[in-house]
Amino acid sequence: MFDNKENRYITKGVNEQVQKEIQLYCWDLIDQKRSGAETELDYLQIFEFNPDNQRQAIEVIHRQEEPFFIDYHTYTIKGKMPDFQIKKLWVIDDRSHQTMLLPEDY
Incomplete structure (x- = not known):
C-alpha cells in the first residue's frame, strides 16, 4: 500500500x-514509513x-491497525500557533489513489 505518490487527494x-503544512507533514510521515519498510x-x-500551545507544537500520533504500529512525532509550528481544532485525520489507499479525509467526511 501507498506505493504510488501520483494520485493523492484531500x-x-x-x-x-487542516493547514497545508500539516497535510504535507502527514504525507511525508507515510512516505518515510513506506521507505523504511x-x-x-x-x-x-x-x-x-x-496541540501544545506552550511549546508551539503539535504532538502527532501516527498509527495503523493491521499490522499494528504507533509512532509519536512532534511538529513544531513556525510563527503563530494556528487555531487547530482537528483531533483525527485518516488517509485511505484504495490502490488507484490515496485520499486524506476527516472521519466525518467518510
Missing part, C-alpha cells in the same frame, strides 16, 4: 480545516493531533 473538509502499511493510516 477532501473539502481537510482543505478547509520496517512495517507493511495498511490501507488506512490514522493520525491523531494534540
